[in-house]
Amino acid sequence: MAKEFLKTHDQIFASRPQLAVGKYVNYNYSDMLWAPYGPHWRQSRKIYLSELFSSKRLESFQSIRVEEMRAFVSRLHGLSGKPVVLKNHLVCLTLSTISRMVFGKKHFSVSGDDQLGSNSIMSLPEFKRILFGLKGYIKRMKALKKKLDRFHDHVFDQHKRKKKELAKNFVPQDMVDLLLQLADDPDLDVKLTYDHLRGLTLVSIFCSFFLFLKLCLFLIDGSHGLITGPDNRRHKYLGINRRMGDLRTDQTTTTHRKSDQELDRVIGRERWVDEKDIPQLPYLDAIMKETMRKHPIAPLLVPHLAMEDCKVAGYDIRKGTRVYVNTWSIGRDPSLWEQPEEFRPERFLGRDIDVKGRSFELLPFGAGRRMCPAYNLGLKMVQLSIANLLQAFNWKLPDNTKVEDLSMEESSGLTTPRKFPLVAVMEPRLPLHLYKN
């Protein structure tokens, strides 16, 4: 059925419903996520694919991803042996990386006291309030928009000043530089206004939060073998890697051991895993796919909208109907997946199932015209992060945490983050000198 909507009749369902968040926060649908199908969306998509997220552009941002990853692992290393709330560190990694790619510098501080004026424009606590405020009412959304306006004005001013100072020597360094340049381009089909620019940069930051949520899910998945816990849906322990070796059982231990073995065999313990190593790590790829199958970030994708009356698989669908594609249930459909509740990365080994919108049984980034345009960036960041976390540390639960206390419950919403934060203890696996940043 997903194929019917996202491939066969893709064009008819390629619009979005007009939700309040798109109107009040995303500059009257000036972003891309909530933009209705039409010339602005088409042009934005072209800009995303050819300018912002082309392979060449992503390559040019690789050093940022590496630097932020090294700093992240080094920070975690400093906390070895202590219980750590991982979510905060993952948010920081994701926002720092994406902020440098989009704005050229980190515009988010971890503490919350570094506001307008210095390097950071928005604090992490504030950004969280903003994101969670999206669930709120229109009044809150309007207040949020005012804050975002200030934020964007500051960023655009800084960039314009830099361009003026450098004059002929100016070369675009980040996405804002590129977008400001495009805004001056008289040949664009649709003139890019400042609201478009604001919408397009905002959606990049917002979507990068998908990454963080996904990463958190990677780390909490009770059966993927990094840290293990009870699976609420089955009320049965899948295994626990607590205190390195105790209670190691069944599939979880195998998964953990296999990923360790693969990393040791391909990379060794004398250097860090890198983006170029990823194609040589099929088991890691399988872990990622299996996690995306069980825990899609956007379980119902982003809503699509029928632009005209249409018949799909015998059903009459009226123009204006909202369509939600339930990737969560596709991922657990027993007619597609053998023992779908089990976490078994092996199911992907040697099989031609990808996450790029061609295999309709696995759609973490959607498919068709509205598919995530930044999927290659998303994949790079997720794969690199998970590979580094696995290579850098052994993971266990704090001594006072019982396996049965670990809840796998997810929050509701467009994305489904973990409801209760994961607290974990890390033990370094590699020689000390590698952790020095």
Ligand code: HEM
């Ligand atoms: C692992 C990371 C990510 C996942 C799993 C993901 C997933 C998705 C999904 C499921 C959709 C909706 C597809 C549909 O409606 O059919 C989407 C749309 C989108 N994503 Fe991502 N995303 C990720 C990262 C990112 C990042 C980092 C950015 C930008 C920096 C981004 C930008 C967008 C945009 C602009 C859209 C809207 C596309 C449109 O409506 O035409 N995503 N993403």
